[in-house]
Amino acid sequence: MxxxxxxxxxxxxxxxxxxxxxxxxxxxxxxxxxxxxxxxxxxxxxxxxxxxxxxxxxxxxxxxxxxxxxxxxxxxxxxxxxxxxxxxxxxxxxxxxxxxxxxxxxxxxxxxxxxxxxxxxxxxxxxxxxxxxxxxxxxxxxxxxxxxxxxxxxxAYALYYNKAMFKEAGITEPPKTWDELTADGAKISKGGKWGLGAEGSNLSNNIHQVFVLAKQHGGDFFTADGKADFTNDAAVAAVKQYVDMMATNKIIAPGNAEYAKNQSLSDFSKGKTAMVLWQAAATTFKSQGMKDDEWGVAPVPVQSGAPGAGKATNSMVxxxxxxxxxxxxxxxxxxxxxxxxxxxxxxxxxxxxxxxxxxxxxxxxxxxxxxxxxxxxxxxxxxxxxALPQVSNESQFETSVGTAVKNLFAQAANGKKLSTADVKAELTKAQQQMASQ
Structure with a gap:
C-alpha cells in the first residue's frame, strides 16, 4: 500500500x-x-x-x-x-x-x-x-x-488513467472535478469496460476515499476534540458520493464490491477499467505488462476548482x-x-x-x-x-466505517439505489459500534 x-x-x-x-x-x-x-x-x-x-x-x-x-x-x-x-x-x-x-x-x-x-x-x-x-x-x-x-x-493518492481508453472515448484530458470524472466514466462504461475501479471490500481503501470526500464537503468523521461523528452531513454526503459511483452513476463495475486484494489494478492494467485512484502504482502496472507510456497520472479530482494549499484536500497523507x-x-x-x-x-x-x-x-x-x-x-x-485523525481509536474507525462502506457497495452491486437515509443508517450502526467498545 x-x-x-x-x-x-x-x-x-x-x-x-x-x-x-x-x-x-x-x-x-x-x-x-x-x-x-x-x-x-x-x-x-x-x-x-x-x-x-x-x-x-x-x-x-x-x-x-x-x-x-x-x-x-x-x-x-x-x-x-x-x-x-x-x-x-x-x-x-x-x-x-x-x-x-x-x-x-x-x-x-x-x-x-x-x-x-x-x-x-x-x-x-x-x-x-x-x-x-x-x-x-x-x-x-x-x-x-x-x-x-x-x-x-x-x-499520496493520484488518479491513474488509461490513455488509449480516453482517446477512444474522445476524452482529451484527465478530469479535474468529480462531475467531470463521472461524465468521463459514463462515456467509457459500456461493452464490458468501466470508467473507474474500486476496492469495495477493502476497509482501509474505503476509509481513504471517503475521508478525502468528507474534507471536500467541509467536514470530517471526528470532531475537533477527537470524538467520533460519523453521521454529520459532510460524512454522509461523502460516503453517498463514493458509493453512488456504482449505485447511481454506474461507472464502477458491480463486481468491484467484492474486490479487496488489488484486483482493480489488474483490471486497469488489462484495459478493463479506464481510471483508478491509487497510491504509487507504477511498479504494479509494470509487473502486469503495462508500459509506462500507456497510462497517465493526475491529481485526484475535487468538488470544484483545483487541489492545492487552502483549496481542497485530495489525498490522505x-x-x-x-x-x-x-x-x-x-x-x-x-x-x-x-x-x-x-x-x-x-x-x-x-x-x-x-x-x-x-x-x-x-x-x-x-x-x-x-x-x-x-x-x-x-x-x-x-x-x-x-493526515487521517491521529486518535487512539483510529483503527476502529477504519474497521467500522470501512465496513459500512463495504455493506453499501454490496447493496449497490445488487441493484439497490441508495438513499441518504440508507447511508446514514449504515453510518449510525458504525457510530454505535464505536460507542460500545
Missing amino acids: QRIRALASSAVVVSLLAAATACGGGSSSEGSNESPKTLTYWASNQGPNIEADKKILQPELAKFEKQTGIKVKLEVVPWSDLLTRILTATTSGEGPDVLNIGNTWSSSLQATGALLPWDQKNFDKVGGKDRFVESALGSTGAQGKDPAAVPLYSM AGINLAVFKNTKNIDGSLKFVKFMTSDAEQKLLCKTYGSIPPVKAAQSDPAFDRPELKVLRETLATSAT
Whole structure:
C-alpha cells in the first residue's frame, strides 16, 4: 500500500491494551536458543506480490548483515493479515523485533504501549528527527507525544488513467472535478469496460476515499476534540458520493464490491477499467505488462476548482512507518536496522523501486523522484494532503466505517439505489459500534 490494508476486528485497541505487556520481539521470544545477532522483521507487501518484495529486500538485508554482523529474518506479511498478526504477537509474545505499520495505525498502536517511543535519544541513534519530512512525522502518533514509529515510505493518492481508453472515448484530458470524472466514466462504461475501479471490500481503501470526500464537503468523521461523528452531513454526503459511483452513476463495475486484494489494478492494467485512484502504482502496472507510456497520472479530482494549499484536500497523507516492539531484547540491533533502512542510500534505492516518496529529506534530491508520476505525488503531499485523525481509536474507525462502506457497495452491486437515509443508517450502526467498545 500493495500497501492498501484490510483491517482486523474493531476490538483492536482493547485487545492490544490487554496484551501489550506480553509483547516481545522475535529475537527475545526464542530465549537463549536465539542469537542476539539475529533480528526478525515483518515487512508489509509493498510490491506487486510477496515474492517480488522478497527479491527486493533480501539483497538489502544481506548488505545490512555484512555491515553489522546482524542477520535479519524476513517475513513479508500481506496487508490483509498484518494487523491480525500484530495482535497475535502481543498475546503470544512471539512477534518480530521490527515491523512495518500503516501510518494511519500509529496513534492506535501507540495507545497500547507496545511500541518503542521515539524520543530524542532514539531519534539521535538514527541520525536525528530533523532528517524527516514534517508531513510524514505528522502521521507517527498522537500530537504532543513521542512518535510510535519512524517514517519509511511516503505516498499520496493520484488518479491513474488509461490513455488509449480516453482517446477512444474522445476524452482529451484527465478530469479535474468529480462531475467531470463521472461524465468521463459514463462515456467509457459500456461493452464490458468501466470508467473507474474500486476496492469495495477493502476497509482501509474505503476509509481513504471517503475521508478525502468528507474534507471536500467541509467536514470530517471526528470532531475537533477527537470524538467520533460519523453521521454529520459532510460524512454522509461523502460516503453517498463514493458509493453512488456504482449505485447511481454506474461507472464502477458491480463486481468491484467484492474486490479487496488489488484486483482493480489488474483490471486497469488489462484495459478493463479506464481510471483508478491509487497510491504509487507504477511498479504494479509494470509487473502486469503495462508500459509506462500507456497510462497517465493526475491529481485526484475535487468538488470544484483545483487541489492545492487552502483549496481542497485530495489525498490522505499515505505511507508506511517502521516500528520496534518495546520489549525486544535486541534493542541495539533494532535501532541499527531502522538507521539502515532510513539511511539516505537505502531510502533512494527502496523508494525508487517501490515508486514511493522518501520521507527522508536528503533522499528526495535524487532526480529519480522528479518523474511525472512522483511529481504529482510530491505536489499533493506538499500542498493538498491531510493526515487521517491521529486518535487512539483510529483503527476502529477504519474497521467500522470501512465496513459500512463495504455493506453499501454490496447493496449497490445488487441493484439497490441508495438513499441518504440508507447511508446514514449504515453510518449510525458504525457510530454505535464505536460507542460500545
